[in-house]
Amino acid sequence: MLRYIVRRVLIMIPTLVITSMLIFTVMLLPPSDYFETYVAEMQAQGERADMSRIEFLRKEYGFDRPVVERYFLWISGFVRGDFGYSFEYEMPVRDIVGERLALTMLVSFCTIIMTWIVAFPIGIYSATRQYSWGDYGLTFLGLIGIAIPHFLLALLFMYFANVWFGTSIGGLMDPVYFNQPMSWDKAKSILEHLWIPVLIIGAGGTGKMIRRIRANLLDELQKQYVVTAKAKGLSPRKALLKYPLRMSLNFFISDIGDILPAIVSGAELTAVVLSLQTTGPLLLRALQSQDMYLAGSFLMFLACLTVVGVLISDIALGFLDPRIRLSGGSVK
Amino acid sequence: MMRSILRGLCLACALAVATPAVVAMAAPLDEPPILADAVREGLLPPMKDRLPAHPRVIDLPAMGRETGRFGGVMRMLMSDQRDIRMMTIYGYARMVVFDEKGDIQPDILEKVDVTDGRSFTLHIRPGHKWSDGEPLTAEDFRYYWEDVANNARLSPGGPPFSYIVNDKPPKFEVIDPLTVRYAWDVPNPGFLPALAGAQPLPIVMPAHYLKQFHERYADKAALAKLIKDNRVKDWGAMHERKSRQYRPENPDLPVLDPWRNTTAPPAEMFVFERNPYFHRTDSEGRQLPYVDRVTLSTGTASLIPAKAGAGEADLQARYLRFDNYTFLKRNAKMNDFSVRLWTRGEGSYVALYPNLTTADPVWRALLHDVRVRRALSVGINRHLINKVVFFGLARESANTVLPESPLFQPELQRAWADHDTVLANRLLDQAGLEKRDDDGVRFLPDGRRAELTVDASGEVTEEIDVLELIGYDWMKIGVKLLPRTAQRDVLRRRIIAGQTVMSVSQGIDNAVPSADMEPSELAPAHYLQSQWPLWGKYVQSRGQEGEKPDVPAAIELIDLHARWKSSVSHEERERIWREMLRIQSEQVFSIGVVNGTSQPVIVSNRLRNVPEKAIYSFEPGAFFGQSMPDTFWYADAKAQD
Numbered sequence: 001m002l003r004y005i006v007r008r009v010l011i012m013i014p015t016l017v018i019t020s021m022l023i024f025t026v027m028l029l030p031p032s033d034y035f036e037t038y039v040a041e042m043q044a045q046g047e048r049a050d051m052s053r054i055e056f057l058r059k060e061y062g063f064d065r066p067v068v069e070r071y072f073l074w075i076s077g078f079v080r081g082d083f084g085y086s087f088e089y090e091m092p093v094r095d096i097v098g099e100r101l102a103l104t105m106l107v108s109f110c111t112i113i114m115t116w117i118v119a120f121p122i123g124i125y126s127a128t129r130q131y132s133w134g135d136y137g138l139t140f141l142g143l144i145g146i147a148i149p150h151f152l153l154a155l156l157f158m159y160f161a162n163v164w165f166g167t168s169i170g171g172l173m174d175p176v177y178f179n180q181p182m183s184w185d186k187a188k189s190i191l192e193h194l195w196i197p198v199l200i201i202g203a204g205g206t207g208k209m210i211r212r213i214r215a216n217l218l219d220e221l222q223k224q225y226v227v228t229a230k231a232k233g234l235s236p237r238k239a240l241l242k243y244p245l246r247m248s249l250n251f252f253i254s255d256i257g258d259i260l261p262a263i264v265s266g267a268e269l270t271a272v273v274l275s276l277q278t279t280g281p282l283l284l285r286a287l288q289s290q291d292m293y294l295a296g297s298f299l300m301f302l303a304c305l306t307v308v309g310v311l312i313s314d315i316a317l318g319f320l321d322p323r324i325r326l327s328g329g330s331v332k
Numbered sequence: 333m334m335r336s337i338l339r340g341l342c343l344a345c346a347l348a349v350a351t352p353a354v355v356a357m358a359a360p361l362d363e364p365p366i367l368a369d370a371v372r373e374g375l376l377p378p379m380k381d382r383l384p385a386h387p388r389v390i391d392l393p394a395m396g397r398e399t400g401r402f403g404g405v406m407r408m409l410m411s412d413q414r415d416i417r418m419m420t421i422y423g424y425a426r427m428v429v430f431d432e433k434g435d436i437q438p439d440i441l442e443k444v445d446v447t448d449g450r451s452f453t454l455h456i457r458p459g460h461k462w463s464d465g466e467p468l469t470a471e472d473f474r475y476y477w478e479d480v481a482n483n484a485r486l487s488p489g490g491p492p493f494s495y496i497v498n499d500k501p502p503k504f505e506v507i508d509p510l511t512v513r514y515a516w517d518v519p520n521p522g523f524l525p526a527l528a529g530a531q532p533l534p535i536v537m538p539a540h541y542l543k544q545f546h547e548r549y550a551d552k553a554a555l556a557k558l559i560k561d562n563r564v565k566d567w568g569a570m571h572e573r574k575s576r577q578y579r580p581e582n583p584d585l586p587v588l589d590p591w592r593n594t595t596a597p598p599a600e601m602f603v604f605e606r607n608p609y610f611h612r613t614d615s616e617g618r619q620l621p622y623v624d625r626v627t628l629s630t631g632t633a634s635l636i637p638a639k640a641g642a643g644e645a646d647l648q649a650r651y652l653r654f655d656n657y658t659f660l661k662r663n664a665k666m667n668d669f670s671v672r673l674w675t676r677g678e679g680s681y682v683a684l685y686p687n688l689t690t691a692d693p694v695w696r697a698l699l700h701d702v703r704v705r706r707a708l709s710v711g712i713n714r715h716l717i718n719k720v721v722f723f724g725l726a727r728e729s730a731n732t733v734l735p736e737s738p739l740f741q742p743e744l745q746r747a748w749a750d751h752d753t754v755l756a757n758r759l760l761d762q763a764g765l766e767k768r769d770d771d772g773v774r775f776l777p778d779g780r781r782a783e784l785t786v787d788a789s790g791e792v793t794e795e796i797d798v799l800e801l802i803g804y805d806w807m808k809i810g811v812k813l814l815p816r817t818a819q820r821d822v823l824r825r826r827i828i829a830g831q832t833v834m835s836v837s838q839g840i841d842n843a844v845p846s847a848d849m850e851p852s853e854l855a856p857a858h859y860l861q862s863q864w865p866l867w868g869k870y871v872q873s874r875g876q877e878g879e880k881p882d883v884p885a886a887i888e889l890i891d892l893h894a895r896w897k898s899s900v901s902h903e904e905r906e907r908i909w910r911e912m913l914r915i916q917s918e919q920v921f922s923i924g925v926v927n928g929t930s931q932p933v934i935v936s937n938r939l940r941n942v943p944e945k946a947i948y949s950f951e952p953g954a955f956f957g958q959s960m961p962d963t964f965w966y967a968d969a970k971a972q973d
Contacts, residue, residue, distance in 0.1 A: 030821075031822075031825055032821045032822075032824075036821055036824070037820075037821045040820045040821045040824045041820065043824075043860060050492070050578075051493065052487065052489045052490075052491075052492045052493060055488065055489045056487065056488060056489070059488055060569065060572070082563075088414065089413065089597065090573070090581070091597065091598065095598060096598050158638075162642055168639070168642065168644060169635060169639045169642050170631055170632065170635045170638075171600075175600075175601060175627075175644065178599065178600040178601030178629060273632070273634075273635075275631035275632035277600050281632065
């Protein structure tokens with residue numbers, strides 16, 4: 001096991017190096033750079049950009065140096081925890097992302113927990129009462145969750161939350177509480193706003209999870225050991241939860257690898273529509289405006305989390321299901 | 333005796349009843365309530381010591397406005413933290429400002445003496461102070477000029493372009509602690525307009541604050557520690573970050589604006605508080621601004637109309653568009669605001685720019701022919717476009733100045749702008765395009781069909797609608813229009829490289845000019861001009877790059893522009909402007925469609941002094957700036973909100 005982990009960790013290094021090169025190359029592919037985009041944007045709004053200042057910034061951020069040098073400056077800084085400088089915000093990337101990370105994680109955690117709380121009982125119910133009215137009804141709901149685009153749901157929710165409950169539109173709290181230290185009222189305001197993004201972002205995930213639990217559990221329920229267990233008089237509860245459910249959870253563990261980066265990035269589009277102060281809109285905007293260090297460092301960060309997440313889920317799978325082999329090679 | 337006591341009692345009663353009202357009336361005359369405590373405790377000097385000896389008095393009754401009272405919070409919505417520059421724009425406190433007639437008036441400065449149009453003596457108001465209470469003196473001007481603009485680390489390219497005339501910077505002189513002089517060898521009519529710009533030419537920086545970051549003045553060890561604590565690479569980056577004035581991100585930086593930022597980014601909401609040392613008063617001696625605080629909440633731009641409609645803004649125009657009008661209007665009553673329609677200040681909401689320096693030789697030759705440009709312009713049914721896309725609320729016009737400008741000439745508005753298919757067809761026939769194919773599309777001289785690709789950024793939805801309508805009109809004159817959308821910076825690259833034949837964007841940015849503003853938009857002057865990018869580049873680089881203009885009218889425009897730049901008198905400048913506008917319209921270098929379109933402005937019903945109608949544009953006017961938000965006030969302002 002230990003050897004396996006060490007080997008996996010070592011493989012991570014070249015993977016990340018290649019990823020970082022890819023990210024940097026993609027960032028440089030567009031023919032223009034951030035400053036050109038900026039000038040264009042100012043002009044389109046009828047404003048003018050101060051060209052002498054742009055010259056200063058270009059030089060300040062090393063745009064006059066060769067690409068390879070800039071890559072090494074960036075990546076060596078990244079390793080040391082210096083994620084570079086955002087042109088758009090004119091601030092270190094760390095400060096910008098750091099500030100938004102807490103709220104992003106809050107939203108993501110709540111979403112994931114909600115997904116689990118809702119999906120598990122429904123999934124089990126649907127599997128054990130296959131083709132019943134309850135199964136059809138819940139499946140229908142789950143499919144709606146998958147089928148309706150998040151941003152559409154977001155718009156609908158936002159409108160009705162405002163009209164019916166008077167919740168301020170978008171954001172994670174009432175504007176009054178911006179910049180205020182955490183207080184009971186502020187926490188209440190956050191909770192008041194939080195359910196919308198959690199419900200919306202969770203809707204699709206919940207629907208998918210219901211389907212997967214149902215399918216996996218159905219596979220197990222038809223196996224002979226379940227029949228045997230039931231025949232031998234094991235209580236129906238035990239005959240469901242102790243063995244078949246556990247067996248059907250492999251997919252759930254392997255999902256953990258995806259959850260890690262998802263927690264940090266949040267659902268980008270939904271966050272943009274809902275105007276959440278999470279990292280998603282930040283990344284999107286950075287990509288649009290070619291704010292390359294902000295976007296690059298953030299993507300790189302996500303790449304690291306993905307690689308670590310996959311490792312964790314592989315190890316956890318090994319523990320959960322001893323039938324899974326750690327080393328590759330043919331079975332025979 | 334008894335009677336007098338009784339009378340006294342009555343009077344006392346009356347006084348007691350009247351007291352709250354009296355206090356409410358009297359308090360603002362003393363101090364803004366928000367500052368009253370600080371003044372009482374001696375933390376802040378009283379108002380008369382905070383104001384300059386001769387403050388700038390805004391005569392509100394003369395402007396048809398009321399004098400107001402202090403207090404309240406003005407809420408605005410912004411997209412992200414870069415937008416806090418809007419406060420510098422809206423505040424519109426400048427060395428000199430453009431008034432509503434487009435004339436230059438002193439604002440921060442007490443007066444400016446101009447000699448021969450080339451020597452400018454600036455007089456600072458005695459007793460004028462920065463927002464931290466330190467005096468504003470000639471040293472602050474000197475610091476900016478010598479230690480920032482002419483410092484190789486902070487300004488690697490030298491002082492900003494507006495300071496350079498004929499490759500030479502001005503001679504700067506400190507005459508006395510309240511007087512400085514900038515003198516060039518030749519006239520520089522662009523200097524004062526640049527200072528009055530919505531994005532002003534930087535000229536002064538708070539030396540007493542910034543010296544701690546400047547290599548030349550700061551204590552080495554202290555500076556090294558500051559650099560380390562702020563995680564920047566050297567003092568230059570440090571100084572640059574601490575001294576941003578246009579985007580006031582540093583809450584510690586002393587300012588001269590009506591409100592100063594109190595929030596360090598990153599933040600979701602920026603709170604601007606009144607500058608206790610602001611230099612303007614109303615006619616009754618109350619120090620402006622009336623409103624204590626301005627808050628900018630940030631969030632997705634596309635949600636701003638919805639939020640504004642839900643009553644989350646007290647004053648909002650940015651990110652609102654005309655197609656939000658009905659939605660806003662529906663919510664206005666419920667959320668106690670009114671929606672005003674201001675006039676947008678572009679020369680044309682959507683304008684077509686034939687690229688006279690396009691890489692396609694056939695189209696280039698055709699577009700050089702004024703008959704073709706005129707035909708394309710008269711071939712457009714502007715009336716229909718106005719009715720269909722703008723509900724008939726816009727003005728059908730060529731791309732020229734608006735009637736609100738002193739330089740407006742009615743005949744230029746209509747020049748080659750009346751729909752006339754017969755005339756257009758005749759002009760195109762004369763230009764040698766008489767052959768048509770079976771669809772009625774003309775043949776170009778090289779045998780191609782006359783298919784004109786028009787590049788658009790597609791971000792303004794009306795652009796595409798207008799293009800579609802123009803496409804129908806042009807089919808009737810045998811020209812097929814093919815719209816093509818590309819992302820804005822891709823489009824810009826194509827324009828600069830001469831790959832476009834025609835592109836779409838807004839018309840003249842500043843269509844309410846006065847003769848004192850530089851006519852740089854009317855002549856080839858810059859590589860970003862869509863109608864002649866290569867000529868613009870040629871002029872800008874003084875013949876090093878780009879292409880030499882070969883159309884006489886364009887050359888004449890360049891000459892006129894140069895003459896404006898060395899002009900001395902207002903009359904001369906006005907003559908030049910009128911001539912340039914005439915050439916522009918006669919030659920149809922850009923094809924305007926409609927202008928004077930509406931900009932919805934949300935104004936809380938409690939907010940007073942906001943004009944019913946005004947021009948909404950960046951230059952001139954600084955969006956709200958010229959309407960002076962510091963004179964806006966709340967009818968029901970409380971001491972603390």
